[in-house]
Amino acid sequence: MSYRPRGTLARVIHAKFHNDNSLENIDTRNWYALEHELPKYQSRFVALEQDSTTVKWLEQAKILSTNIWLHLWHALARSILQFFMTQTDINGFLKRGSMFILSEEQFYKLLVAGGFSTATMSDTITLLDIGAGDGEISLRVANTVAEFSGNAVLKVFATEASWTMRDRLKKLNFNVIPEINGLQDMDLVLCLNVLDRCFDSFQLLEDIHRALAPNGRAVVALVLPYMHYVETNTSHLPLRPLLEDRGNGHQLSFEEEATMFMDILENCGFRVESWTKAPYLCEGDLHQSFYWLIDLIVVLSKKPL
Helix, strand or coil: CCCCCCCHHHHHHHHHHHHHHHHCCCCHHHHCCCCCCCCCCHHHECCCCCCHHHHHHHHHHHHHHCCHHHHHHHHHHHHHHCCCCCHHHHHHHHCCCCEECCCHHHHHHHHHHCCCCCCCCCCEEEEEEECCCCCHHHHHHHHHHHHHHCCCEEEEEEECCCHHHHHHHHHCCCEECCCCCCCCCEEEEEEECCCCCCCCHHHHHHHHHHHEEEEEEEEEEEEECCCCCCCCCCCCCCCCCCCCCCCCCCCCCHHHHHHHHHHHHHHCCEEEEEEEEEEEEEECCCCCCEEEEEEEEEEEEECCC
16 A cells, blocks of 8 residues: 655655656656658758766756755745746746756757858857747857857847846846847857747748858757747737648657758758757756756758858
């Protein structure tokens, strides 16, 4: 007969203990591995695996999750703040829910495979992160670009819809701008897990294409399976779905959706230079130490006119 604690808090802690134990048995190789090849894009696939930086992030998330009283405070605060703040604003206000996609070493490997180079760039390298969140991922990419830049100055621009996150970005000395219209010749543009959260994904892709320098690179990430959710409108629906349902009633595989999305990117004037599969990790809560989704991450260049 299994033990069943009586108190509410005891039950929460007991459930979290079992959830975290189940996380220890996850085969993290599945986060990065393909089930089958993509004939059209396989030659540009960059195989990754969990590295020491990813392990360290997961360990820190586990340590943070042991602070039960902090999570209880977060749960109480969310129950009140949800009536007049979005979930992203709440996370920014509480300084919780930090994300992780790739380590500096993994970003470097992906960018090198994608042909990113500072050899033909000026003394100032420009990086734009669209929907930068709390800036933690932006910092990792900035550290990666510093490996390429030599003595060049790195200038980081960022956009973010959440006012609480914008405040955090400003504290990191990012150049926080209201929109990307008017920006040109950006050496590196990031759009990480934003396309499935914005109202008009195709307009955003056009804006990225316009802002990107002729020899620059864009890095786009999309969670698969694809599920669109717009936080800022009442219907939570986009103007036009990014991926149409071609599954005829059954769930498409990661590889099928990845091919569809990269075809869309190529039809929008980009060329797929490199791509990979990786986990989109998020700090946990009272239920478990961390959460994850699966990301498709693509390095793009502009097709020549």
